[in-house]
Amino acid sequence: MTDAPLDPRLHAYRADLADARLRGRVEAQRFTEGSPATLCVGCADLKPMPSAQAGNDSQLLFGERLRVFDRTDGWAWVQNESDGYVGWVRESTLGPLRAAPDHRVAALRTPLLPEPDVKAPPLDLLSFASVLRVTRYSGSYAEIEGGGWIFAAHLAPSDKADSDYIATARRFLGLPYLWGGRSSLGLDCSALVQLALGAAGLVLPRDSDQQETCEASGRQLPPDAQRQRGDLLYWPGHVALALDAERVLHATGGPMLVVEEPFAAIDARVQVERGRGLRCIRRP
Known part of the structure; x- marks a missing residue:
């Protein structure tokens, strides 16, 4: 075991359960590889415990890839692969792992529409830095993996960096x-x-x-x-x-x-x- 404790914000470990990658570095009753998932809603609160009354430690954004280590009473204990942050999120916000994203939301926020029509009622709102994969285009709109359409001008390729x-x-x-x-x-x-x-x-x-x-x-x-x-x-x-x-x-x-x-x-x-x-x- 290491002398200095690992930061629990960035390493998934508890007395009863820990990330298998931490074997030999922490003590736990059981180790697990976890399972991959993707956040499938616009934004979800990440909490220090599985309770709606708990304060928020952080938030997860649409399309971020997660590793799920535990599920209980409608909550999932996860690690965000984007920044390594660990916490509890509502299980209903998770979806299956999807193909690697190739675009990000570059507008402050944008509606996810059920069809490529400005008058369509939005399914959700996606925030700046949300990530996704475009499957095809129709006019001014891009369809994304998992369903829904986004105004294409609100997106930027994942490999295109803002200069300022x-x-x-x-x-x-x-x-x-x-x-x-x-x-x-x-x-x-x-x-x-x-x-x-x-x-x-x-x-x-x-x-x-x-x-x-x-x-x-x-x-x-x-x-x-x-x-x-x-x-x-x-x-x-x-x-x-x-x-x-x-x-x-x-x-x-x-x-x-x-x-x-x-x-x-x-x-x-x-x-x-x-x-x-x-x-x-x-x-x-």
């Missing part, structure tokens, strides 16, 4: 802050960073403390370094994107929105709330 993640993040301005949120209907500070950089082809972990210590977040700089556009700014429990040396963009629980504000204002506020100011700068 700050411009991508700015598209979320005014959207509500949501603890554990990861969709364009509401998201938290680290999800905003994860989604914006993900569209640029940079894969970051889910939570701010994970991002802060991750090499994928870029070169680490001291907190007193000159800030520049695109820097990731980390405080205890919070992250923001630098717009320039003086202003930041972030999802914050203050106004409960994605906003732009002066760096000095947020740094002073966090010092009062958490006892210290900016802790780290990362430059992707």
Whole structure:
């Protein structure tokens, strides 16, 4: 066994059950390979326990591939293969594993329609960064594997990266802050960073403390370094994107929105709330 415990947010293990890939690293009564699945609804809450009353740790997006380790009372214990996050999701939101996605949703959100008709009643709403496979086109619409049609201009090929993640993040301005949120209907500070950089082809972990210590977040700089556009700014429990040396963009629980504000204002506020100011700068 390793001396330091594995992060349970990123490794599926409990006293009674664990991911078979962790055999020899953790103790558990039983190990399982798990089974593959895909999220088949627009968005689903990921919780620390199988209860509707439990708070949200994160969210899963349409098309994300999952590994299911346990099912009980209508809930499934899963790991998101996109960012490794582990938690409980309603079993009814899961579908069979599908072919590898070749497109992602590039609009903030888009309706999934039963037919290629703008007047058709939507089946669901798919959020930015949802992934899917296009099977054919009809006029301005794309049919996706599993059924349904999406306005094709709202999609981008999976291998096409957005060149400017700050411009991508700015598209979320005014959207509500949501603890554990990861969709364009509401998201938290680290999800905003994860989604914006993900569209640029940079894969970051889910939570701010994970991002802060991750090499994928870029070169680490001291907190007193000159800030520049695109820097990731980390405080205890919070992250923001630098717009320039003086202003930041972030999802914050203050106004409960994605906003732009002066760096000095947020740094002073966090010092009062958490006892210290900016802790780290990362430059992707």
